[in-house]
Amino acid sequence: MAAAADIAVLFVAFTSHFTQTMSTTVVALAPAIPKPKRLVTKLIHRDSIFSPRYNANDTIADRARRAVETSIARFAQVSELVSDIHDIRTNLLPSQPSELFYINFSIGHPPLPQLAIMDSGSSFLWIKCLPCSPCSSKSPISIFDPRKSFTYSSMSCRRHRCIYSKCNSYNECTYNITYVRGPGSTGIYVFEQLTFETADDTKIVVPRVLLGCGRNLEADEGQYNGVFGLGVGRETSLITQLGSRFSYCVGNIMDPHYPYNQLFVGDGAIMEGDSTPLESSHGRYYITLEGISIEGKLLEIDRRVFERTAMADDGVVLDSGTAYTWLAQDAYEVLSEEVQSLFKEMLQRHKGMPNQLCYIGSVREDLSGFPAVTFHFASGAQLVLDTLSMFLHIAPRVFCLAIGSSAVNGDSSRNLSVIGMMAQQNYNVGYDIGRKKLYFQRIDCELLED
Secondary structure (H helix, E strand, O other), X not given: OOOHHHHHHHHHHHHHHOOOOOOEEEOXXXXXXXXXXXXXXXXXXXXXXXOOOOOOOOOXXXXXXXXXXXXXXXXXXXXXXXXXXXXXXXXXXXXXXXXXXXXXXXXXXXXXXXXXXXXXXXXXXXXXXXXXXXXXXXXXXXXXXXXXXXXXXXXXXXXHHHHHOOEOOOOEEEEEEOOOOOOOEEEEEEEEEEEEEOOOOOEEEEEEEEEEEEEEEOOOOOOOXXXXXXXXXXXXXXXXXXXXXXXXXXOOOOOOXXXXXXXXXXXXXXXXXXXXXXXXXXXXXXXXXXXXXXXXXXXXXXXXXXXXXXXXOEEEEEXXXXXXXXXXXXXXXXXXXXXXXXXXXXXXXXXXXXXXXXXXXXXXXXXXXXXXXXXXXXXXXXXXXXXXXXXXXXXXXXXXXOEEEHHHHOOOOOEEEEEOOOOOOOEEEXXXXXOOEEEEEEOOHHHHHO
């Protein structure tokens, strides 16, 4: 495993890489100008060797504990936001982004590398800008200084886009993003160019992207430079600015050495495989789950537990911030009982983790013949979960079901289900917001490097 010095070298190399001479394509946001054919960037898992938070001394138990704790916290955040959709403040109250994946890109000219949290639960891109308070000097990525960029410009209060915002004493349009839980960010709207590296090592430059320049931060841990929202909505949504299409592909998220996690944005997003209807509402992506089967046997789950109604606390959400998947209580009970019946008299239960179904054994050694679990969606799309997507090792010889109950926080009345990133492993997941379709393509993410 890499030592701390190796991580420092990695980020120095990353920075110097962007200063090398490469072919560059400039793409304007106007519809008449062709958009990039392949706008792609790496996704960096929080515990991977490419992450500034990587700790070579972490054990399986350490990584698993973080995955469980952040998944529970994220589900609580998603639940709180969804249940508050009738509050007029909702568009300003996304859930606090979970540090599951980071996105790297560069900003300004000359381009300065940045590392932001990937968040499908918010629709705004903001980064830390100098001067800011508080701003940690520990950050492995340099904080953007607008004074050193030739392409920077702030949004004037005279622009029509600023009608819903306040002005500061410098006639700049300000924003104030407050999350449901956790620290927020206050700053100004700016226009700046973003640079993404493509699969063939060229660079795509997208000029005059509208984003937030964060000056006042409620907290600063120094490990990331902002939040990269993948939601859609107003003009401040980066995804809306770039064509309302994106896709991502992730492999085994518990493998710290896996290098092929990727995000594709704009016309280069990959829309392949089976599709299912997609709805975007209040910063969340909803899909229609119709049933769950194990080895072709459809479980006896009333599909109404997955339906999205006029109530605020139901439906099925696809989320990038939770590793675990969370099912409505009634559905979870049926799935859990089926799993227990398959393991009966084969494996010994481990009861060290409250509210989790755990066993003593090895996923690779003891579950080689475990049947596939399939999530069935409207229009025939399927998400097939293998054992590495279904179970998580919390110790070398203990594993747990990586699917939990929506009653994890003590409220069994909600029928909200959230499909997390472990369930989406080894899939390219494509979001075509304009056509209201979501695509599932089972594939080795390495094949998308071509």
